[in-house]
Amino acid sequence: MITAFCANPCIDRTVEIETFTYGGMNRIQHVQEDGSGKGVNVALVCRALGLEAAAVGVCPWQRSELVRQRLEQADCQCAFIYNDGAVRVNTKVLDRSKGVITELNEKGVPSAADEVEKAIALAVEWAARSDFLVLTGSLPAGMPTDLYAQIARRAAQEAPNCRVVLDAEGKLLEEGLAAKPFMVKPNNYELELLCGRKLEGLAQVHAAAQEIIARGVPVVAVSLGGDGAYITNGQEAYFAPVMKVEVRSTVGAGDSMVAGLLSGFAQGMGLEACFRLGVAAATSSVTTEGTRLVDVEKFREFIPQVQIQKVE
Numbered sequence: 001m002i003t004a005f006c007a008n009p010c011i012d013r014t015v016e017i018e019t020f021t022y023g024g025m026n027r028i029q030h031v032q033e034d035g036s037g038k039g040v041n042v043a044l045v046c047r048a049l050g051l052e053a054a055a056v057g058v059c060p061w062q063r064s065e066l067v068r069q070r071l072e073q074a075d076c077q078c079a080f081i082y083n084d085g086a087v088r089v090n091t092k093v094l095d096r097s098k099g100v101i102t103e104l105n106e107k108g109v110p111s112a113a114d115e116v117e118k119a120i121a122l123a124v125e126w127a128a129r130s131d132f133l134v135l136t137g138s139l140p141a142g143m144p145t146d147l148y149a150q151i152a153r154r155a156a157q158e159a160p161n162c163r164v165v166l167d168a169e170g171k172l173l174e175e176g177l178a179a180k181p182f183m184v185k186p187n188n189y190e191l192e193l194l195c196g197r198k199l200e201g202l203a204q205v206h207a208a209a210q211e212i213i214a215r216g217v218p219v220v221a222v223s224l225g226g227d228g229a230y231i232t233n234g235q236e237a238y239f240a241p242v243m244k245v246e247v248r249s250t251v252g253a254g255d256s257m258v259a260g261l262l263s264g265f266a267q268g269m270g271l272e273a274c275f276r277l278g279v280a281a282a283t284s285s286v287t288t289e290g291t292r293l294v295d296v297e298k299f300r301e302f303i304p305q306v307q308i309q310k311v312e
Helices: 038-048 064-075 114-127 147-158 170-177 188-193 204-213 254-267 271-285 296-305
Strands: 001-004 010-017 029-035 052-063 078-087 088-095 098-107 132-136 164-167 219-223 229-232 237-240
Touching: 001 038, 001 114, 001 254, 010 078, 029 038, 029 064, 038 052, 038 064, 038 114, 038 132, 038 254, 052 064, 052 114, 064 229, 064 271, 088 147, 114 132, 114 147, 132 147, 132 254, 147 170, 164 254, 170 188, 188 204, 188 219, 204 219, 204 229, 204 237, 219 254, 219 271, 254 271, 254 296, 271 296
Parallel strands: 001 052, 001 132, 010 088, 052 078, 132 164
Antiparallel strands: 010 029, 088 098, 219 229, 229 237
């Protein structure tokens, strides 16, 4: 079982227009709305790849049906602590002529003080029945920046057989590292923020990742966007250049990478094989439109096509 924790779900509203005119009239050609959020995405992709999956966390009640319905239709389990207010809407404007997406993201509904302990208890309860607990995404106002660290520490005590995965940025990532999760998956920018310096090229990414390994994190995977991806466990390190495919949307690519990696770890695969699945899942994700996330047939097609280079 893979459980993904999501404290700030959203509705992804994808608006397609032929050519975007800044400050002028834009006629919408197509609109799609999907319940989403990084934790939701991870659970959906894990389920699509054949794993038992769940999304749990905190969710405003209004408009929450879009989140629940998407999970239920995909045969994902879900359990949320509901509060007053409405699920935030993230609007993505796709300029078809240029293939460029402009994002307009709302803030989440602030959480009440009593929701923090409830959220931690819910996450740990599900960790006890899971092989992996994924802590990912932003937090709404009212949640402490060490929430992921608190969950990871409680899970280590009460669910020792569950491995924690952290995919976050800023303070959430920095403070979460202190709890020594099994794996972290920053992107290049998030890794730069964490180590406090600009990273130029693979050698510097490799060095920064080894610093995290030295802090007691067993696995570090890094999304490098158009430059590819990287992974290390301290003993082995691998790089995969980006695959040449038609990019239709980058929404959920990092979440798909996490799910692909976990599908390998759940099967007991080695680091290189897990990395291959992670890159294939992320690549499949970018070929889908809007928030479709992953095309399983393309995922399988891409697995043998992933080029992996050993990093010394």
